[in-house]
Amino acid sequence: DSGVTQTPKHLITATGQRVTLRCSPRSGDLSVYWYQQSLDQGLQFLIQYYNGEERAKGNILERFSAQQFPDLHSELNLSSLELGDSALYFCASSGTTYEQYFGPGTRLTVT
Amino acid sequence: GESVGLHLPTLSVQEGDNSIINCAYSNSASDYFIWYKQESGKGPQFIIDIRSNMDKRQGQRVTVLLNKTVKHLSLQIAATQPGDSAVYFCAENNSGYSTLTFGKGTMLLVSP
Numbered sequence: 001d002s003g004v005t006q007t008p009k010h011l012i013t014a015t016g017q018r019v020t021l022r023c024s025p026r027s028g029d030l031s032v033y034w035y036q037q038s039l040d041q042g043l044q045f046l047i048q049y050y051n052g053e054e055r056a057k058g059n060i061l062e063r064f065s066a067q068q069f070p071d072l073h074s075e076l077n078l079s080s081l082e083l084g085d086s087a088l089y090f091c092a093s094s095g096t097t098y099e100q101y102f103g104p105g106t107r108l109t110v111t
Numbered sequence: 112g113e114s115v116g117l118h119l120p121t122l123s124v125q126e127g128d129n130s131i132i133n134c135a136y137s138n139s140a141s142d143y144f145i146w147y148k149q150e151s152g153k154g155p156q157f158i159i160d161i162r163s164n165m166d167k168r169q170g171q172r173v174t175v176l177l178n179k180t181v182k183h184l185s186l187q188i189a190a191t192q193p194g195d196s197a198v199y200f201c202a203e204n205n206s207g208y209s210t211l212t213f214g215k216g217t218m219l220l221v222s223p
Contacts, residue, residue, distance in 0.1 A: 043155070048210055098145075104154050
């Protein structure tokens, strides 16, 4: 158990809809990262927050957004969902080192 | 859980054999490297890391080798066990940035 929690574990929704994925980092970690993992793309970095502020941006679509709240939990919002958005979404957190600890993931299925 | 490695390079070994998983990294400025293990249906789990001022680091049953000249990283697993079956990812970091860049991954299959 990494100490990072993610909810929900599974999510099934229809095209065009909007969903919110939630992540709680390890106790004391200020950085939160979001990744998308699909069968043919590997782990794709989406975005990083550090203590509430956006720190780095990767391959995140404009339809996706994230935020980190004062209690350090983070949410990833995915809107106007398309079939190709079906994937595993992972959250990771880190403290003072570069080592990232991953949560169990949310499996999103868009039908 | 669902496999994440349907299109990944696969290494098949027998239980008890030593396994070597290779990774070529892209950024010559990267100075920190991590190996992660991802079991089916789970998130990636840290195995071992190495900084660029080292060329070898050992853990419990695992050794990471770094060759900066050819930008190559390898993970050696001694006495491989069925529980080692998973997808293994290398990740690189440039200390000027806080993010990791992940490789494509290799699936390790260990048969009894």
